[in-house]
Amino acid sequence: EFLTEYFDDMTTMATNIFLKGYQWPFDAQRVTDHQSSLIDMAVHQETVVRGRRVWMDFLSNPIGAEGWDDFQIDQLGAEALEYLQKTGAMQDLPIDRLAHMNQPAIDIYAENNIDLRAEPLEIALCAQHMNGGFAVDKWWRSGIARTFVIGEMAGTHGVKRPGGSALNAGQVGAMRAADHIANAGSSRTPDAEQPAVRRGLAAAGSRLKRMLANGAADVTPAEAMVEIRDRMMRYGAHLRSRPGASGALKAAKEQYARLLHKGLKVSAPRQLAAAVQALQQCLTHVGVLKAICAMFDRGAGSRGSHCILDDSGLEMHPALINPATGRPYQFKEENQSLRNEILQLTYNPAAPDLFDVDIVEPRAVPDRDIAFEVAWAEFREGMIYEL
Structure with a gap:
């Protein structure tokens, strides 16, 4: 019950345990002031920093620190209590409340050999899309x-x-x-006999044949994916820094260049799909890291599913110690002026980082105050598809 390190009383802790499921994504704006994403960071601290494993037990209610009141469902904060009352989920145990609100969730875990009525569920903080x-x-x-x-x-x-x-x-x-x-x-499908189509198919077939015949490759698709995922989890997930993102982008480009030059180790045709996927994932993560670096260049702060680490920023919690500094994590507040920008990447193999970055304005919501008869005619005659 390590969450007692981060909360002051049972009501606050239990309310945020509920809200963590209700406000499910990690949210940089819900870390401070004992909000629900503080739980995400507490789990990160246990698993990544302290090297432990964490489970969620649906068979018992939260257990507090010495001197705390016992858990009582009617002592939850207003938002959590009102939600449970409206859904009729006032049962004694978490598993029974979950079964009342969402039995299919229990069934899905059971289909994957995890019985929530008999064992706890292992959890970790994962990178959000x-x-x-x-x-x-x-x-x-x-x-x-x-x-x-x-x-x-x-x-x-x-x-x-x-x-x-x-x-x-x-x-x-x-x-x-x-x-x-x-x-x-168009109802017309491309003619497979067209010269352009035939050239494209031939080129794709040649690439796949080269993968199968490649004897120089020493990295399997699975091994390439491990490197990609590890890099993104470390530098492109919920905690980001400019040095980390810049170094990760450089390493990602180097990995992609290696894979293009040496290929992937494929020993059977059935492994080709995984090889193509790994190569595309590698290029994609170059693009995502390029976008993250571009956000730093624009002066972005913490927003949505990530915190920008900043030694002069807001402190998350005194017990959340950054192992890189030995001090509590601090993060930069959101730069709200960037809400009016879209960061757009375009693949460009000639660019130094393989992608061009453009800043575009969001499309305005149309203001078409037109008569019903006109709008109905546009719909009937199929003109809506060209508006």
Whole structure:
């Protein structure tokens, strides 16, 4: 029960344990003043800094420090208590409250051989997606003709957008893409015999054959992915610094150059998909690290799922010690002026860091005050797909 190091009483600790599930992403603006993301940092301290493992036990209520009151559900803070009361989740134990609100969650773990009614669940602080993605228009069309990007791959979620809202919007995007394809897309598929198509297929086939025949490679796709993930977890996750990001970008470019030059160790055709994925993931993480470095250049502070470490910034908590400095973690506050900017990357193999960076303004919300009959005609006649 290490959380007692970070909270002063049972009500505050238990309320934030609940809010941690309710406010699920790590949030830089919820770290100070004993808020829910302080729990994320406490777990980080236990696992990464102290080298321990952490479990969440659904079979017992929170246990406090010596001298604290025992857990009582009706003593939770107003936001947590009101939510539980409205959902009728006032059962005695966490597992029973979870079963009442979301039995499928318990079932999913059971399908993966984790019985929450018999054993605790191991947890860790993982890197959140950055809510970026491929640029799309209002029909979720990408910059490549006839190619749509939907779900979390589309850059439509927003840095601070609530998770449920973002996921619902992703589903709406898929519907809009399908609507556009069905009503405004070409029914003609590319002719596989066209010279350009044949050249593309031949080039792709040659690359795959070279992977299979490559005897110089000494790194497997899985090993390459371990390096990529470790680098992103250390330098592109919830704690970031300018020196760390710059060094990580340099190392990422070097890894990508090695993989292009020496290839990946592939011993069977079934491993080709993993090799292609590893190569693309490597290039992608170069781009993400380039974006992080560009954010530093723009004077960005902590926002969304990451904290920018800064020795002159806000202190997270006296018990959260940064092993690099021996002092409590400090982080830079958000630069709110950057809320009016989108950082856009374009792949450019000739660029020093393989990507060009542009700062663009968000599209304004349209103000089309038109009569119903006009709007209805635009819909009936299919003109909406060109607006």
